[in-house]
Amino acid sequence: MGSGSISRGFRGEFKHWQIIPGSCEASPVMTNQFSIFISRDGGNKKYSSVLAPGHHEGIKKFGDQGISSWDWNLSGQHSTYHALFPRAWTVYDGEPDPDLKISCRQISPFIPHNYRESSLPTSVFVYTLVNTGRERAKVSLLMTWANSIGGVSHHSGGHINEPFIGEHGVSGVLLHHKTAKDNPPVTFAIAACETQNVNVTVLPNFGLSGENCVTARDMWGTMVQDGQFDREYFNAGPSVPSSPGSTLCAAVSASTWVEPHGRCTVAFALAWSSPKVKFQKGCTYHRRYTKFYGTSERSAINLVHDALMRYNCWEEEIEKWQDPMLKDEKLPEWYKFTLFNELYFLVAGGTVWTDGEAPVINEKQNPGSNRQKSTKMAKEDAKAVSTKRSHANLAMEQISFDTELHNGDEKMVPMSSAGEDLEDGDNLDSPESLQAGPLLHLHDGPENVGRFLYLEGVEYIMWCTYDVHFYASFALLDLFPKIELSIQRDFAQAVLYEDRRKVKFLADGNWGIRNVKGAVPHDLGTHDPWHEMNAYNIHDTSKWKDLNPKFVLQVYRDFAATGNMSFGRDIWPAVRAAIDYMEQFDRDDDGLIENDGFPDQTYDAWTVHGISAYCGCLWLAALQAGAAMAHRLGDHAFSEKCKIKFLKAKPVFEAKLWNGSYFNYDSGTSSNSRSIQADQLAGEWYTASSGLPSLFDDNKIRSTLQKIFEFNVMKVRGGRMGAVNGMHPNGKVDESCMQSREIWTGVTYSVAATMLLHGMEHQAFTTAEGIFIAGWSEEGYGYWFQTPEAWTTDGHYRSLMYMRPLAIWAMQWALSPPKAIIDAPKINMMDRMYISPLNVRALHETGVRKIAPKSSCFGNTVFHCEC
Known part of the structure; x- marks a missing residue:
């Protein structure tokens, strides 16, 4: 709460961007997706698809090198969505692979009476893979993200991506976004947790057109062929700032083997750090979460790390809070679900939560941006x-x-x-x-x-x-x-x-x-x-x-x-x-x-x-x-x-x-x-x-x-x-x-x-x-x-x-x-x-x-x- 918000629709789209106070970009950024790649029988059987059920308008406008080149193969006939704020579940039962059941559980740290965790700008996406077939399956999950805060902000230029390797197997990409109109910068972190059974790789930079970079089409082809990226990308360092009019994107892949009738869990997380909130008349404040993570945009690394390490504890607290009402047989079923789901507004209602201190003064330059005139x-x-x-x-x-x-x-x-x-x-x-x-x-x-x-x-x-x-x-x-x-x-x-x-x-x-x-x-x-x-x-x-x-x-x-x-x-x-x-x-x-x-x-x-x-x-x-x-x-x-x-x-x-x-x-x-x-x-x-x-x-x-x-x-x-x-x-x-x-x-x-x-x-x-x-x-x-x-x-x-x-x-x-x-x-x-x-x-x-x-x-x- 209070650190900006991004909503996610029932088809998996990320929309209603409210990073800048009082501004809501309702349209989804369609590059931001989860996708899956499955290989069986030594590669003779392959399935791939964006995990976005149903028909999506406007995909073709991105051109052959963009996301229209991806496989949008889910009809939605076997997909279901359930929401119980602050969690939601999407189940893909036999899509795109008839012998693989995929479920995504998303968790946000909205925890009553917890004034620390509830202020954190982060969310976790836990994928559970169940192999109902007789063959071992190599499964790769992919998270793609555009360096954008919604609308056309990705076209403004000056954005920078860089890979990172964190503690406890948490690895991913930082996306430093240079905001317009002198608004404070924001840095996104997308990451997955590497374990003994899960291999994490990244592609820190790709674009939606073929201008001196790996394209979205190239990236998709690599995943279909190999199911992962070259580990050398972790050594790539920060990218050059993006050019105006171009779109800078990043991807994180997590690959695993799922045995016949076996089960595997893969966890991704999204976090963003925008430590300052600035209002139109010029007053700037530090957000509440900076009391615990400091005022650097790079704290997105720590935020995404802690999300992947602590989401199990968050779920325990959420269930402890919700269970008495959910198990109360005197309450109508519709009431229980609506009671919790209406709480979405405390996150998506443009909420701003400051540290309670007086307005702050400019201390440093925006990371990844050009120097401002003194x-x-x-x-x-x-x-x-x-x-x-x-x-x-x-x-x-x-x-x-x-x-x-x-x-x-x-x-x-x-x-x-x-x-x-x-x-x-x-x-x-x-x-x-x-x-x-x-x-x-x-x-x-x-x-x-x-x-x-x-x-x-x-x-x-x-x-x-x-x-x-x-x-x-x-x-x-x-x-x-x-x-x-x-x-x-x-x-x-x-x-x-x-x-x-x-x-x-x-x-x-x-x-x-x-x-x-x-x-x-x-x-x-x-x-x-x-x-x-x-x-x-x-x-x-x-x-x-x-x-x-x-x-x-x-x-x-x-x-x-x-x-x-x-x-x-x-x-x-x-x-x-x-x-x-x-x-x-x-x-x-x-x-x-x-x-x-x-x-x-x-x-x-x-x-x-x-x-x-x-x-x-x-x-x-x-x-x-x-x-x-x-x-x-x-x-x-x-x-x-x-x-x-x-x-x-x-x-x-x-x-x-x-x-x-x-x-x-x-x-x-x-x-x-x-x-x-x-x-x-x-x-x-x-x-x-x-x-x-x-x-x-x-x-x-x-x-x-x-x-x-x-x-x-x-x-x-x-x-x-x-x-x-x-x-x-x-x-x-x-x-x-x-x-x-x-x-x-x-x-x-x-x-x-x-x-x-x-x-x-x-x-x-x-x-x-x-x-x-x-x-x-x-x-x-x-x-x-x-x-x-x-x-x-x-x-x-x-x-x-x-x-x-x-x-x-x-x-x-x-x-x-x-x-x-x-x-x-x-x-x-x-x-x-x-x-x-x-x-x-x-x-x-x-x-x-x-x-x-x-x-x-x-x-x-x-x-x-x-x-």
């Missing part, structure tokens, strides 16, 4: 130093700011109105407005596992989109809780920080500031994460009604589940600020926040008026969580403040929205105000997941969930697609906007989790199974390992490879909550309270900025300070 390096170093100083200065400001908040004497920064200083012609790059974000140095110790980013989706390039992380975070909390706490710390710092750089919002054309103090940011940014947040600029998310409650709920859940008191104390000032900030959206002093007639929440195309089921329920849940957390941390005045707000707001919420069987979409008078929203109990979902008492009577919760099941689920293709977001009470899909008529995969999983938490197992698994049927099953739409954010009732998708479907882990959380949640006291604190005269005064004190927007949809917005 003036250019000097400029880059100066920029890095400037950035580092800016971040350090802001860190000191942030520490001071936190102290002020603790002391209750926060200094306010004057803010311009949209109609005055925030105009299109303003200087957006003035020194006053350009401030770095609140990146603080992480303290050393076991809790410091670095910083972690993952994209909202490979098409929605924003890091750690918070309204979506609300759904996905159950996977991280369950499997990598220290990463989850790290993400929450990053957002907590952002809540207490204001970035006055100006931004124009696309929906209404108004100008605002990038990050408003007290408002939870939508995301951690795109081009300069942690320092330039809120890359989302459709709406002004400082006026969204779900982000702050979601922050309070996530922090409390994480605090309750981990029992980490230092985390709770550190985050508490931000939680208080987030709750206080929301008071401005209670327009009529009834304790409830109101929506402002535009899509001011995660459903950012679905307009909401007045009190809404979604945001109102989140707010009630946040008040209860805030009270509970304040009580545990000894902030009794704030706990009572949250209690009194809750007791005031809850009856209003029920009176305005409860219609006898579910909560109306909102309290407005629009045509969809009575729609049945699948996600209306999101606050109750978190309340129950955190071990807190239910927000409403059980009969109301079950009635609502049953209504959602009968209408949003079962009235859409018989429940075989998931839960549609909006459904009219007459049984027709709410067509008021794109999002109301969509089925959101992650929301469906969260609704199923809510059902599980309230004893509705049949409805829960039926609801979630619709996502499996439509997205993962053979009768579905083929969205495996790229589950989209949404699809419509006719199967059209939006945003492939999306974060929210990780919410399936909320179902597992509901089925097997941690002990701390199970043992949490169920005393309803909200009904037992005492407000002292001194605390009454505290209820009205707040120090965070408020915004007073007009209520019209996309209307002009007025910013002002209310101190």
